[in-house]
Amino acid sequence: QVQLVQSGAEVKKPGASVKVSCKASGYTFTSYTMHWVRQAPGQRLEWMGWINAGNSNTKYSQKFQGRVTITRDTSASTAYMELSSLRSEDTAVYYCARGDVTIFGGYYYYYMDVWGKGTTVTVSS
Amino acid sequence: DIQMTQSPSSLSASVGDRVTITCRASQSVSSYLNWYQQKAGKAPNLLIYGASSLQSGVPSRFSGSGSGTDFTLTISSLQPEDFATYYCQQSFSTPPTFGQGTKVEIK
Numbered sequence: 393q394v395q396l397v398q399s400g401a402e403v404k405k406p407g408a409s410v411k412v413s414c415k416a417s418g419y420t421f422t423s424y425t426m427h428w429v430r431q432a433p434g435q436r437l438e439w440m441g442w443i444n445a446g447n448s449n450t451k452y453s454q455k456f457q458g459r460v461t462i463t464r465d466t467s468a469s470t471a472y473m474e475l476s477s478l479r480s481e482d483t484a485v486y487y488c489a490r491g492d493v494t495i496f497g498g499y500y501y502y503y504m505d506v507w508g509k510g511t512t513v514t515v516s517s
Numbered sequence: 518d519i520q521m522t523q524s525p526s527s528l529s530a531s532v533g534d535r536v537t538i539t540c541r542a543s544q545s546v547s548s549y550l551n552w553y554q555q556k557a558g559k560a561p562n563l564l565i566y567g568a569s570s571l572q573s574g575v576p577s578r579f580s581g582s583g584s585g586t587d588f589t590l591t592i593s594s595l596q597p598e599d600f601a602t603y604y605c606q607q608s609f610s611t612p613p614t615f616g617q618g619t620k621v622e623i624k
Contacts, residue, residue, distance in 0.1 A: 423608035427613075437553075437561065437604055437615040453612045487560055494566065501567035502608040503551045 394418040396488050403514045409476040412511045414488030421469040422446040426490035427504050428462060428473040432484040442491055443471060471483035478515045485510040518544050518565035519607050529624040534589035536592040538619045545585045549609035552581055552590045555618075556601045564603075565590065595621070 399413040428440040441452035443462045446481045450462050467499065471488055489504035520543035540550065548568040553561035563572045565581035568588060570576050578593040592599055600623055605616040 436617045437606070439613045439615075451521075451611060455612075489561075492549075494570070496567065496570075499548075499567075501549065501570070502613075503563055503566040503572075504561075505563045505566075505572065507562070510560055 394490070394506050396506055398486075398488060398489065398508040398511045399449075399514040401514070403516065406479055406515060406517055408515075409474060409479050410478060410513050411472055411474040412488075412513070414471045414473070414508050416471070416490070419490075421464075422466055424479075426462075426464065426471040427489045427491050428460075428471075429487045429489055429504070430484040431510075434480070434496050438484075440473065440486075445471065450478075458492050474499045475513075478513075480515050483513065483515045485512050487511075499513070518612055519546060519610060519614050521605055521607055521614050521616040523603075523605060523619050525619060526617065527620040527622060529622050531624045532595055532597060534595045534608050534624075536599075536621060538590045538596050539619075540588045540590070540616050541621075542588075542607055542609075546607040548584050548610035550581070550583065550588050551606045551608060552579075553604045553606065554599075554601045555604065561587045562603065566608075572604055592621075600603055 395417050397415045422445050425442045427442040443450045445464050466473045487510045488508045490506040492505045494501045522541045524539045534622040550568045555561045569581045580591045602618045602620045604618050
C-alpha cells in the first residue's frame with residue numbers, strides 16, 4: 393500500500409538546523425511531487441514547499457525562502473526537508489504529503505492525497 | 518497569498534445530524550478547492566478535491582459544493598468517526614493555503 397514513513401522527533405536549539413526524511417513506498421516515487429506542510433500547536437496547516445521527485449525542481453513558500461531546502465534521493469525513494477536558523481516559532485509537527493493531480497475537462501486539479509504521520513520538531517534552549 | 522476563512526470555527530452536533538461547513542476565499546479560486554479531515558494527533562486525510570469530487574475510499578455521506586469564493590462541505594448524517602477538524606485548502610495558486618479549521622464536536 394502507498395505509504396510515507398517519516399523520521400523521528402527532533403529537539404533542537406535556536407539557531408540550529410533540522411533535516412526530516414520521508415521514505416515513500418508502494419508507488420513510483422519519481423512520478424509524483426512531494427509537499428512539506430507544517431502545523432504549529434493549535435494552528436492551521438502551513439505549506440512550506442514541494443519537490444518534483446522526477447526532475448528535482450523545487451518551489452518554496454516565500455515565508456521560508458532562504459531557510460528551507462527540499463531534496464530527494466531517488467535510489468532511496470526518500471524526500472528530505474531541511475530547515476535552518478531555527479527559532480522557537482518553528483516548533484511544530486512537520487508533514488510530508490504526496491502531491492497528485494486529476495485532469496478533468498482540460499483542467500488540472502492538484503491535491504495532497506497521502507500524508508506521512510508527521511515529525512515533531514521542538515526548538516528550545 | 519489567498520486567504521481562506523472557514524465558518525464556524527467549531528460546532529457541536531449529534532450522531533445522525535446534517536452538518537455544513539463553509540469556506541470562503543479572499544479571491545476567486547474557481548473550483549480548485551480541497552477538503553481534509555484531521556483527527557486529533559493524526560495527519561490530515563483528503564476527503565474532497567476539485568470542490569466536489571469525492572476521493573476514493575471516502576464515504577458518500579461527505580459532499581462538497583461551490584465555486585469562485587464560496588464553498589461548502591456537507592456531512593449528510595454525522596457518524597461517530599466523523600468527529601474531527603476539517604480544513605479547506607485552495608490549489609489555485611502558489612502557495613497553497615489552508616483555512617483555520619472547523620472542529621466538529623459531540624453534542
